[in-house]
Amino acid sequence: MPAVDSHAHAFDLSRQGWGGDRGFDVQPNELGTARQFLHVLECHGFTHGLLINPLGGYGANNTYMLEAIAEAKGRLKGVALLPNETPEAEIRRMVEGGIVGIRFNLEFPTSPPLHGPAGEWALARAREVGWFAQVHYHHGPSIVAAMPILRKAGVPVVVDHCGRPELEAGIGQPGFQALLELGRSADAYVKLSGIFRFTATGSPYEDTDPYVRALIEAFGVDRCVWASDWPFLRAKARTDYGPLLAALHRVVPDAADREKILWTNPARLFRMQP
Incomplete structure (x- = not known):
């Protein structure tokens, strides 16, 4: 069965140096090239992956990601950062190069903003190119x-890392409840990823299960995708691929539902072919 890891990052300092507009530094132990990521996918039975420009490291420069997508020959697509007033020619190059979405980091000052005229401009470009x-x-x-903007965006919305809830605040916390309502009422998807970022107990991450189940119920299994978040930038403890994938199998024991989350849904959303 083909399968997609819907969130990973790739860096190769021999190909592209760090950007001056980066949101944070990437440590030497967090580096991983696209070639290494493809090998990780093969080792775990995955066929495709989605690369994300995280703002850290390269800043808003998408150069290496576009090169990696081209070299992967259909196995990778990408989500880019779109600085304000990016030339139309560059947007066309990104579309032709396998970029399928743009990312907004809501709490990084150096990120292209979702709010205000710059956000309106970026969302308009997203609508134009799909x-x-x-x-x-x-x-x-x-x-x-951000909810009013997202609801009026006119494009599908994808939320990273289960919304990164604060476990001590419980499922009833306002931010998580707002995310659940978005899933029930809008053209939105959620990434069942990043559980190592908000767990309190660590691997095998069983304390995150209620949150993942609530997201699946609210969004529906047809609008959930799974991701590893390799190579685990800024992780607070040791993180490995296998336990994260095992957590998905624990919460989603039905093989048909996992096929939707791992292939059918991301293939449709990211326009991937077997």
């Missing part, structure tokens, strides 16, 4: 404030 809008945030109030 991209989705992907959002990443650390705190619930950020997604609550």
